[in-house]
Protein backbone atom coordinates (compact mmCIF):
# COMPACT_ATOMS: atom_id res chain seq x y z
CA UNK A 43 0.00 0.00 0.00
CA UNK A 44 2.72 2.43 1.05
CA UNK A 45 4.81 1.52 -2.01
CA UNK A 46 1.90 2.26 -4.38
CA UNK A 47 1.41 5.67 -2.75
CA UNK A 48 5.09 6.52 -3.16
CA UNK A 49 5.18 5.64 -6.85
CA UNK A 50 2.09 7.77 -7.51
CA UNK A 51 3.75 10.69 -5.78
CA UNK A 52 7.02 10.22 -7.64
CA UNK A 53 5.37 10.02 -11.02
CA UNK A 54 3.93 13.50 -10.57
CA UNK A 55 7.41 14.73 -11.35
CA UNK A 56 9.13 14.30 -14.67
CA UNK A 57 12.43 15.03 -12.96
CA UNK A 58 13.30 15.27 -9.31
CA UNK A 59 16.67 16.10 -7.79
CA UNK A 60 17.08 15.31 -4.11
CA UNK A 61 20.08 16.71 -2.21
CA UNK A 62 22.12 16.31 -5.38
CA UNK A 63 25.77 17.09 -4.84
CA UNK A 64 29.03 17.02 -6.74
CA UNK A 65 32.51 18.03 -5.71
CA UNK A 66 35.57 18.37 -7.94
CA UNK A 67 38.56 18.24 -5.55
CA UNK A 68 37.91 21.18 -3.16
CA UNK A 69 35.31 22.79 -5.41
CA UNK A 70 31.64 22.15 -4.62
CA UNK A 71 30.08 22.47 -8.08
CA UNK A 72 26.57 21.37 -7.04
CA UNK A 73 25.68 21.93 -3.41
CA UNK A 74 22.75 19.78 -2.24
CA UNK A 75 20.36 20.83 -4.97
CA UNK A 76 16.66 20.00 -4.64
CA UNK A 77 14.45 20.57 -7.68
CA UNK A 78 11.10 19.24 -8.81
CA UNK A 79 10.00 19.46 -12.40
CA UNK A 80 6.25 18.76 -12.61
CA UNK A 81 5.08 16.62 -15.50
CA UNK A 82 4.13 18.62 -18.57
CA UNK A 83 6.15 21.65 -17.56
CA UNK A 84 8.67 23.60 -19.60
CA UNK A 85 11.37 24.27 -17.04
CA UNK A 86 14.21 26.75 -17.42
CA UNK A 87 17.47 26.50 -15.51
CA UNK A 88 19.46 29.72 -15.48
CA UNK A 89 22.58 30.88 -13.69
CA UNK A 90 25.92 32.57 -14.28
CA UNK A 91 28.90 30.86 -15.90
CA UNK A 92 30.23 28.14 -13.62
CA UNK A 93 27.06 28.08 -11.46
CA UNK A 94 26.71 24.31 -11.76
CA UNK A 95 23.92 23.96 -14.35
CA UNK A 96 25.70 21.51 -16.65
CA UNK A 97 27.05 19.51 -13.71
CA UNK A 98 23.55 19.23 -12.18
CA UNK A 99 21.91 18.27 -15.49
CA UNK A 100 24.66 15.74 -16.28
CA UNK A 101 24.03 14.01 -12.95
CA UNK A 102 20.25 14.21 -13.49
CA UNK A 103 20.46 12.24 -16.74
CA UNK A 104 23.03 9.65 -15.72
CA UNK A 105 26.09 11.10 -17.45
CA UNK A 106 28.04 12.16 -14.35
CA UNK A 107 28.05 10.29 -11.06
CA UNK A 108 26.96 12.42 -8.10
CA UNK A 109 29.02 12.68 -4.91
CA UNK A 110 25.70 12.50 -3.06
CA UNK A 111 21.94 12.67 -3.41
CA UNK A 112 19.54 11.20 -5.94
CA UNK A 113 17.96 11.97 -9.29
CA UNK A 114 14.64 10.55 -10.48
CA UNK A 115 13.20 10.57 -14.00
CA UNK A 116 9.47 9.80 -14.08
CA UNK A 117 9.93 8.35 -10.59
CA UNK A 118 12.82 6.06 -11.64
CA UNK A 119 16.11 6.44 -9.75
CA UNK A 120 18.62 7.37 -12.46
CA UNK A 121 21.60 5.84 -10.69
CA UNK A 122 19.81 2.74 -9.33
CA UNK A 123 18.09 1.86 -12.60
CA UNK A 124 19.79 3.80 -15.40
CA UNK A 125 18.47 1.62 -18.23
CA UNK A 126 14.85 2.17 -17.22
CA UNK A 127 15.37 5.88 -16.49
CA UNK A 128 17.05 6.50 -19.85
CA UNK A 129 14.10 4.99 -21.75
CA UNK A 130 12.13 8.08 -20.71
CA UNK A 131 14.88 10.55 -21.49
CA UNK A 132 16.00 12.53 -24.51
CA UNK A 133 19.21 14.39 -23.77
CA UNK A 134 21.19 17.13 -25.44
CA UNK A 135 24.37 17.29 -23.37
CA UNK A 136 26.85 20.13 -23.23
CA UNK A 137 29.81 19.60 -25.61
CA UNK A 138 28.05 16.75 -27.36
CA UNK A 139 30.47 14.06 -28.57
CA UNK A 140 29.22 12.67 -31.90
CA UNK A 141 30.50 10.01 -34.30
CA UNK A 142 32.31 12.32 -36.72
CA UNK A 143 32.56 9.94 -39.69
CA UNK A 144 28.80 9.49 -40.22
CA UNK A 145 26.34 11.72 -42.05
CA UNK A 146 23.45 13.10 -39.97
CA UNK A 147 21.10 10.52 -41.49
CA UNK A 148 23.50 7.66 -40.75
CA UNK A 149 23.89 8.88 -37.19
CA UNK A 150 20.11 8.91 -36.68
CA UNK A 151 19.80 5.43 -38.22
CA UNK A 152 22.51 4.09 -35.93
CA UNK A 153 21.01 5.85 -32.89
CA UNK A 154 17.46 4.73 -33.61
CA UNK A 155 18.48 1.09 -34.06
CA UNK A 156 20.60 1.33 -30.91
CA UNK A 157 17.45 2.55 -29.12
CA UNK A 158 15.62 -0.54 -30.40
CA UNK A 159 13.30 1.25 -32.84
CA UNK A 160 11.93 -0.47 -35.92
CA UNK A 161 13.97 0.31 -39.08
CA UNK A 162 11.03 1.86 -40.92
CA UNK A 163 10.10 4.04 -37.95
CA UNK A 164 13.71 5.23 -37.75
CA UNK A 165 13.78 6.00 -41.48
CA UNK A 166 10.57 8.04 -41.50
CA UNK A 167 11.31 9.92 -38.25
CA UNK A 168 14.90 10.65 -39.35
CA UNK A 169 13.76 12.03 -42.71
CA UNK A 170 11.18 14.23 -40.98
CA UNK A 171 13.65 15.57 -38.41
CA UNK A 172 16.32 16.22 -41.06
CA UNK A 173 13.78 18.12 -43.16
CA UNK A 174 12.33 20.13 -40.26
CA UNK A 175 15.75 21.04 -38.88
CA UNK A 176 16.97 22.07 -42.35
CA UNK A 177 19.77 19.53 -42.61
CA UNK A 178 18.50 18.17 -45.94
CA UNK A 179 21.15 19.84 -48.08
CA UNK A 180 23.98 18.58 -45.92
CA UNK A 181 22.48 15.11 -46.14
CA UNK A 182 22.15 15.31 -49.93
CA UNK A 183 25.80 16.37 -50.17
CA UNK A 184 26.89 13.53 -47.89
CA UNK A 185 28.35 15.99 -45.38
CA UNK A 186 29.87 14.17 -42.41
CA UNK A 187 29.00 15.23 -38.87
CA UNK A 188 32.70 16.08 -38.38
CA UNK A 189 32.25 18.74 -41.09
CA UNK A 190 29.09 20.22 -39.53
CA UNK A 191 28.99 23.80 -38.22
CA UNK A 192 28.36 24.36 -34.49
CA UNK A 193 24.66 25.05 -35.07
CA UNK A 194 24.26 21.99 -37.31
CA UNK A 195 25.84 19.84 -34.60
CA UNK A 196 23.36 21.24 -32.12
CA UNK A 197 20.49 20.41 -34.47
CA UNK A 198 21.54 16.83 -35.15
CA UNK A 199 22.05 16.42 -31.39
CA UNK A 200 18.46 17.60 -30.87
CA UNK A 201 17.26 15.16 -33.50
CA UNK A 202 18.92 12.26 -31.64
CA UNK A 203 17.28 13.47 -28.40
CA UNK A 204 13.82 13.45 -30.04
CA UNK A 205 14.09 10.33 -32.21
CA UNK A 206 12.82 7.72 -29.73
CA UNK A 207 9.90 9.97 -28.64
CA UNK A 208 10.93 10.26 -24.98
CA UNK A 209 8.62 11.77 -22.35
CA UNK A 210 11.29 14.00 -20.77
CA UNK A 211 13.75 16.19 -22.67
CA UNK A 212 16.81 17.59 -20.91
CA UNK A 213 18.52 20.08 -23.19
CA UNK A 214 21.68 21.96 -22.25
CA UNK A 215 21.58 25.30 -24.10
CA UNK A 216 19.53 23.99 -27.07
CA UNK A 217 19.33 27.37 -28.82
CA UNK A 218 23.02 28.20 -28.63
CA UNK A 219 24.44 28.78 -32.15
CA UNK A 220 21.10 27.92 -33.81
CA UNK A 221 20.00 30.42 -36.49
CA UNK A 222 16.68 32.31 -36.03
CA UNK A 223 14.76 30.29 -38.63
CA UNK A 224 15.79 26.97 -37.11
CA UNK A 225 15.17 28.41 -33.64
CA UNK A 226 11.53 29.03 -34.60
CA UNK A 227 11.18 25.47 -35.82
CA UNK A 228 12.79 24.21 -32.64
CA UNK A 229 10.38 26.28 -30.54
CA UNK A 230 7.43 24.82 -32.43
CA UNK A 231 8.76 21.29 -31.89
CA UNK A 232 9.33 21.88 -28.19
CA UNK A 233 5.92 23.55 -27.68
CA UNK A 234 4.22 20.65 -29.40
CA UNK A 235 6.20 18.29 -27.17
CA UNK A 236 4.83 19.86 -23.97
CA UNK A 237 1.33 20.29 -25.46
CA UNK A 238 1.19 16.50 -25.88
CA UNK A 239 2.19 15.90 -22.27
CA UNK A 240 5.98 15.84 -22.51
CA UNK A 241 8.22 17.63 -20.03
CA UNK A 242 11.25 19.75 -20.89
CA UNK A 243 14.18 21.12 -18.92
CA UNK A 244 16.47 23.55 -20.70
CA UNK A 245 19.43 25.56 -19.52
CA UNK A 246 19.97 28.93 -21.12
CA UNK A 247 21.67 32.28 -20.65
CA UNK A 248 19.04 34.09 -22.69
CA UNK A 249 16.51 35.40 -20.19
CA UNK A 250 14.02 36.60 -22.82
CA UNK A 251 14.00 33.11 -24.33
CA UNK A 252 13.36 31.49 -20.96
CA UNK A 253 10.58 34.01 -20.26
CA UNK A 254 8.90 33.30 -23.57
CA UNK A 255 9.17 29.51 -23.37
CA UNK A 256 9.19 28.33 -19.80
CA UNK A 257 6.39 28.14 -17.26
CA UNK A 258 8.74 27.32 -14.39
CA UNK A 259 12.27 28.42 -13.69
CA UNK A 260 15.13 27.93 -11.25
CA UNK A 261 18.04 30.29 -10.73
CA UNK A 262 21.22 28.56 -9.65
CA UNK A 263 24.31 30.32 -8.31
CA UNK A 264 27.44 28.85 -6.73
CA UNK A 265 25.94 25.38 -6.99
CA UNK A 266 22.79 26.32 -5.06
CA UNK A 267 19.21 26.99 -6.06
CA UNK A 268 18.59 30.59 -5.05
CA UNK A 269 15.05 30.84 -6.49
CA UNK A 270 12.60 28.45 -8.10
CA UNK A 271 8.93 28.24 -8.90
CA UNK A 272 6.58 29.47 -11.58
CA UNK A 273 7.98 32.16 -13.86
CA UNK A 274 5.82 34.78 -12.14
CA UNK A 275 6.85 33.65 -8.65
CA UNK A 276 10.52 33.88 -9.52
CA UNK A 277 10.22 37.20 -11.40
CA UNK A 278 8.24 38.71 -8.54
CA UNK A 279 6.82 41.55 -10.65
CA UNK A 280 10.12 42.43 -12.37
CA UNK A 281 11.82 40.90 -15.40
CA UNK A 282 13.69 37.61 -15.09
CA UNK A 283 16.91 39.41 -15.99
CA UNK A 284 16.44 41.97 -13.19
CA UNK A 285 15.64 39.24 -10.70
CA UNK A 286 18.65 37.24 -11.89
CA UNK A 287 21.02 40.19 -11.47
CA UNK A 288 19.49 41.02 -8.10
CA UNK A 289 20.05 37.49 -6.80
CA UNK A 290 23.36 36.75 -8.47
CA UNK A 291 24.94 40.19 -8.22
CA UNK A 292 26.22 42.49 -10.95
CA UNK A 293 29.71 43.92 -11.27
CA UNK A 294 30.37 47.34 -12.73
CA UNK A 295 33.58 48.23 -14.53
CA UNK A 296 35.43 51.07 -12.79
CA UNK A 297 36.70 54.02 -14.83
CA UNK A 298 40.35 52.99 -14.46
CA UNK A 299 39.79 49.34 -15.32
CA UNK A 300 40.66 48.42 -18.92
CA UNK A 301 41.74 52.01 -19.52
CA UNK A 302 44.38 50.60 -21.91
CA UNK A 303 41.67 49.41 -24.33
CA UNK A 304 41.68 51.61 -27.41
CA UNK A 305 44.79 53.52 -26.19
Ligand SMILES: Nc1ncnc2c1ncn2[C@@H]1O[C@H](COP(=O)(O)OP(=O)(O)OP(=O)(O)O)[C@@H](O)[C@H]1O
Pocket residue numbers: 066069070071089090091092093094095096097098
Ligand atom coordinates in the same frame (compact mmCIF):
# COMPACT_ATOMS: atom_id res chain seq x y z
N1 LIG B 1 35.31 18.01 -14.88
C1 LIG B 1 35.48 19.03 -14.04
N2 LIG B 1 36.58 19.11 -13.28
C2 LIG B 1 36.77 20.12 -12.40
N3 LIG B 1 35.89 21.12 -12.21
C3 LIG B 1 34.77 21.09 -12.94
C4 LIG B 1 34.51 20.06 -13.89
N4 LIG B 1 33.30 20.30 -14.47
C5 LIG B 1 32.84 21.43 -13.93
N5 LIG B 1 33.72 21.91 -13.00
C6 LIG B 1 33.55 23.12 -12.19
O1 LIG B 1 32.27 23.06 -11.61
C7 LIG B 1 31.67 24.35 -11.61
C8 LIG B 1 30.33 24.30 -12.30
O2 LIG B 1 30.55 24.08 -13.70
P1 LIG B 1 29.34 23.88 -14.72
O3 LIG B 1 29.93 23.54 -16.03
O4 LIG B 1 28.35 22.94 -14.14
O5 LIG B 1 28.71 25.34 -14.74
P2 LIG B 1 27.57 25.95 -15.70
O6 LIG B 1 26.58 26.60 -14.81
O7 LIG B 1 27.06 24.92 -16.63
O8 LIG B 1 28.40 27.07 -16.48
P3 LIG B 1 28.23 27.70 -17.97
O9 LIG B 1 27.01 28.58 -17.91
O10 LIG B 1 29.47 28.51 -18.12
O11 LIG B 1 28.10 26.59 -18.95
C9 LIG B 1 32.68 25.30 -12.25
O12 LIG B 1 33.41 25.93 -11.22
C10 LIG B 1 33.58 24.38 -13.05
O13 LIG B 1 34.89 24.90 -13.13
